[in-house]
Amino acid sequence: RAKELGKNNYQFFSPDMNARAFEHLVLENSLRYALERRELILHFQPQIDIVSGELEGVEALIRWEHPELGLIPPSSFIPLAEENGLIVPIGDWVLQEACRMLKLWQVAGYAIPRLAINLSARQFLREQLPQQVAATLASYDIPPQRLELEITESMIMQNPQRAVSVLGELRAMGVKLAIDDFGTGYSSLSNLKHFPLDTLKIDRSFIVGVPEDEDSAAIAEAIVAMAKKLRLKVVAEGVETIQQMLFMRRSGCHAVQGYLYAMPLDADALLRYLAREGYAAAGPVDASPA
Ligand code: C2E
Ligand code: MG
Ligand code: MG
Ligand code: MG
Numbered sequence: 001r002a003k004e005l006g007k008n009n010y011q012f013f014s015p016d017m018n019a020r021a022f023e024h025l026v027l028e029n030s031l032r033y034a035l036e037r038r039e040l041i042l043h044f045q046p047q048i049d050i051v052s053g054e055l056e057g058v059e060a061l062i063r064w065e066h067p068e069l070g071l072i073p074p075s076s077f078i079p080l081a082e083e084n085g086l087i088v089p090i091g092d093w094v095l096q097e098a099c100r101m102l103k104l105w106q107v108a109g110y111a112i113p114r115l116a117i118n119l120s121a122r123q124f125l126r127e128q129l130p131q132q133v134a135a136t137l138a139s140y141d142i143p144p145q146r147l148e149l150e151i152t153e154s155m156i157m158q159n160p161q162r163a164v165s166v167l168g169e170l171r172a173m174g175v176k177l178a179i180d181d182f183g184t185g186y187s188s189l190s191n192l193k194h195f196p197l198d199t200l201k202i203d204r205s206f207i208v209g210v211p212e213d214e215d216s217a218a219i220a221e222a223i224v225a226m227a228k229k230l231r232l233k234v235v236a237e238g239v240e241t242i243q244q245m246l247f248m249r250r251s252g253c254h255a256v257q258g259y260l261y262a263m264p265l266d267a268d269a270l271l272r273y274l275a276r277e278g279y280a281a282a283g284p285v286d287a288s289p290a
Contacts, residue, residue: 024080030066031077031086035093039065042097043264046273047116047235047257050249055279057114057148059257060098061264062090082120091123095136099147101267103140110271110280116148116178121155125162130169137175144174148199151177153185156195164195171196181237182223189226200227202253204238211247224251 034040044058064072081087094117102115123129137144149170156163156179167177178199179192183206192200202223209216220236227234236248239258248256262273274280 027072027077028080028084031064031081034064034066035089037067039067040090040093041065041266042094042101043266044101044115044270045257045264046262046270047255048261050236050245050253050256055111055113055274055277056255057116058112058270059116059118059150059264060094060101061118062094078120082122085122087120087122088126091120092132094118095133099136099140099142102142102146105271106142110274112274114146114148114176116150116176118150118180119155121158124151124155124166125159129166130173133170133175134173145176148176148178150180150201152180153182153187153192157185157187157191160194167196178235182227183219189223189230193230197232199235200232201235201237201257204258207236207238207244207248207258210244217247220248221251224248224253228252 041063042060043063044060046058047056048054049056062074062078064074064077066072078087081090098115098117102112105112119129126132133147133149134144137147156167170177176198177196178201179197180201181203182200183203200223202220206216206220206223210220211217224234233255234253235255235257236244236253237257239245239248239256239260241260244258245256245260265273271280
């Protein structure tokens with residue numbers, strides 16, 4: 001691979017080297033500078049209580065505003081960043097930036113109950129994680145309950161003993177913990193009962209076929225039922241239609257996230273959405289008495 005030829009060497013591309021490999025290399029080089037050039041941004045997707053219609057929180061989803069290539073989705077650079085270790089400083093930035101935004105919204109009087117961020121495997125396995133989360137929350141004076149960390153089944157199953165202790169530390173702190181993309185990994189709900197979790201997010205692949213496809217419908221219903229027995233809050237990902245929403249509500253699912261309600265929005269668009277939907281409860285707060 002070209003990157004193994006060394007940093008300052010000429011890199012030769014055979015005519016048949018495919019465009020993907022070339023793009024990979026270009027991305028890898030510019031990703032190194034993306035953080036310092038402030039090209040990474042967070043978008044936010046609302047999560048809505050399926051019964052009350054209230055805003056439960058938002059999930060932060062990273063994007064890369066590349067000067068030449070435009071907006072790059074995480075699927076095009078997070079795997080790369082995981083491979084080369086850049087995910088660690090990127091993940092640090094996401095945590096920091098998410099807490100900064102949460103504080104900003106609070107000061108501006110927007111009632112956003114909770115913010116969720118996605119962790120990568122490397123971040124999750126780092127010794128310092130609980131302490132780092134605690135320090136970041138403290139520096140922005142944010143109650144730990146207002147932050148949710150999303151991890152995947154495979155991150156837990158990679159090293160279950162370690163996961164128990166990390167999750168235990170985070171839980172003791174009061175941070176909320178969610179399993180993301182549930183159903184796509186190799187774990188089962190009975191495995192998950194050993195871990196201190198608050199939320200289970202049903203993967204979009206099970207929601208797509210609901211309610212027409214009987215298998216999808218049966219699986220989605222079964223996941224909700226079992227998750228509720230384990231006292232987990234259940235969130236359906238990728239809800240795009242009213243039929244899907246109604247089916248998930250009948251199944252007992254607590255919350256939904258998907259294009260039916262909102263796409264991931266940049267910070268300005270999120271505030272406009274909140275205002276339009278009547279979630280911008282208080283308006284700017286003026287703490288000083290007249
Ligand atoms: P995820 O955490 O499962 O996030 C949900 C993805 O589904 C998002 O894609 C979102 O835009 C998309 N989505 C939401 N509702 C709908 C819908 O109704 N229909 C369809 N078709 N899609 C919907 P996105 O933003 O491209 O993120 C993809 C993945 O990248 C995330 O999956 C997450 O695993 C990862 N990711 C995103 N941000 C971060 C981050 O800050 N750190 C890490 N480590 N990973 C991240
Ligand atoms: Mg997620
Ligand atoms: Mg997900
Ligand atoms: Mg996903």
